[in-house]
Amino acid sequence: MKISEMSQFMNLECIQSVYDDATVASAYTSDLLSDVMANAREHSVLITIQAHKNTIAVATLVEISAIIVCNNRPVPEDMVAAARTERICIYTTGDNQFTVSGRLYAALRTG
Amino acid sequence: MNPLPISADSSPSYMLELLFRLKIRDAMTTHLVTAQRQDSLRTVQELMKQNAITGVPIVDGKRLLGLISVDDVIRALDDGYIDEKVGPRMTRNLIVLEDDMPLSFGISYMEKYRFGRFPVLNKGKELIGIITSRDIIVALLLEINREMEKLEQQNLPNPEVTKGRTRKVFQTRKFDFENAGKASSAIKRILKDKNVDATVTRRIATAAYELEMNQVVHSTGGRLSFTLDSDRAEVVATDSGPGIEDVELAMKEGYSTATEWIRSLGFGAGMGLANSKRVSDEFSIESEPGVGTTVRSIVYLKGKTDENQ
Numbered sequence: 102m103k104i105s106e107m108s109q110f111m112n113l114e115c116i117q118s119v120y121d122d123a124t125v126a127s128a129y130t131s132d133l134l135s136d137v138m139a140n141a142r143e144h145s146v147l148i149t150i151q152a153h154k155n156t157i158a159v160a161t162l163v164e165i166s167a168i169i170v171c172n173n174r175p176v177p178e179d180m181v182a183a184a185r186t187e188r189i190c191i192y193t194t195g196d197n198q199f200t201v202s203g204r205l206y207a208a209l210r211t212g
Numbered sequence: 213m214n215p216l217p218i219s220a221d222s223s224p225s226y227m228l229e230l231l232f233r234l235k236i237r238d239a240m241t242t243h244l245v246t247a248q249r250q251d252s253l254r255t256v257q258e259l260m261k262q263n264a265i266t267g268v269p270i271v272d273g274k275r276l277l278g279l280i281s282v283d284d285v286i287r288a289l290d291d292g293y294i295d296e297k298v299g300p301r302m303t304r305n306l307i308v309l310e311d312d313m314p315l316s317f318g319i320s321y322m323e324k325y326r327f328g329r330f331p332v333l334n335k336g337k338e339l340i341g342i343i344t345s346r347d348i349i350v351a352l353l354l355e356i357n358r359e360m361e362k363l364e365q366q367n368l369p370n371p372e373v374t375k376g377r378t379r380k381v382f383q384t385r386k387f388d389f390e391n392a393g394k395a396s397s398a399i400k401r402i403l404k405d406k407n408v409d410a411t412v413t414r415r416i417a418t419a420a421y422e423l424e425m426n427q428v429v430h431s432t433g434g435r436l437s438f439t440l441d442s443d444r445a446e447v448v449a450t451d452s453g454p455g456i457e458d459v460e461l462a463m464k465e466g467y468s469t470a471t472e473w474i475r476s477l478g479f480g481a482g483m484g485l486a487n488s489k490r491v492s493d494e495f496s497i498e499s500e501p502g503v504g505t506t507v508r509s510i511v512y513l514k515g516k517t518d519e520n521q
Contacts, residue, residue: 134425135483138418139490143410151478158393162400162417 102208104167104190111204113169116176117184117191123166127209130202134159141165148201152176157183166190171198230355236318237311239351240332240341246271249299253288256280256298267329270302274338276331278302308333311340318348378402378440384427392428395436396421402440412513415491416445419509422484423449429470429479447509455501463489
């Protein structure tokens with residue numbers, strides 16, 4: 102599954118579309134940046150409510166390819182700009198982390 | 213020849229090399245004030261006064277015949293022959309230097325003969341300059357200055373030990389979340405450019421990020437020094453306060469003194485130090501309340517060796 106294909110089965114809005122449309126290897130759900138730093142895998146999708154510039158810093162270091170911001174959390178412009186520079190995709194959704202994680206997990210399981 | 217004022221055996225080789233590399237002609241003055249045999253001693257005295265010098269070579273064209281020093285003029289005034297010609301009164305038995313002699317000869321001559329100046333001749337025995345101790349000091353200062361600049365630019369005090377080393381220092385500021393993570397990102401880029409293994413890079417970047425965020429969140433500001441050698445990467449985080457009361461407690465996963473609003477940003481979960489230690493092959497932390505904290509993390513590029521496990 103490609104990053105761009107996630108919106109086909111989830112209620113996602115892409116707000117940062119300058120990215121390399123890579124294959125989604127896995128995903129990690131966390132709002133603790135240290136935890137993301139320690140445990141998220143490379144080329145994965147980060148499911149979180151942490152919508153600020155420092156999320157991009159962590160995502161860059163871990164090489165996360167896309168971020169899904171849940172619960173309709175507003176995404177500040179400097180976060181979008183930083184993500185554009187780093188070519189990281191940002192989706193927003195009204196769903197919570199549980200729902201998004203479950204849907205993505207099922208989709209990745211079935212391929 | 214008298215020895216130099218510094219030891220030829222134990223002085224820095226650079227200094228000795230410099231004293232022999234520089235030639236007399238590099239330091240001498242080529243602006244010559246001279247007089248002729250038939251000029252009077254009073255004329256020479258005037259020349260000294262006008263040019264603020266203490267010695268005037270007496271020449272025939274480019275051939276050096278002798279020298280009148282300020283001592284000769286004083287004696288002439290004392291003994292009342294100041295209006296006589298210089299020819300019979302000048303010093304003929306002169307010590308001269310050659311232009312392609314090393315500057316060290318000039319220093320030795322100054323030590324040995326205690327003259328204020330030496331005429332400088334070229335291979336053809338023509339007078340081409342004059343050298344004083346001041347000229348030597350100026351030439352040495354300029355050359356040492358040039359070399360120091362070169363050394364500072366390299367920023368490598370010992371080229372032997374620091375061969376192939378990459379070093380970079382980053383500043384962090386309290387609550388500067390705007391720039392937080394920039395140092396770690398820069399460090400990661402360096403590692404990527406140097407083709408360091410991805411897993412190893414991730415460990416170094418994690419340590420750097422946690423230590424950087426710790427400084428932003430907890431310290432009054434600090435410095436992150438990154439050093440990459442052929443076998444290891446080192447991150448040293450040094451801040452200037454406030455220091456940690458109980459280091460053992462601070463190392464415990466989940467313990468944090470972060471405020472609520474810092475936690476709301478996803479920081480302050482008490483994982484930072486524990487994370488950095490976990491990814492490090494060598495880890496140390498020193499802290500003194502009121503002084504500051506230094507954390508050192510080392511990651512081996514080829515993974516842990518057996519003796520370090």
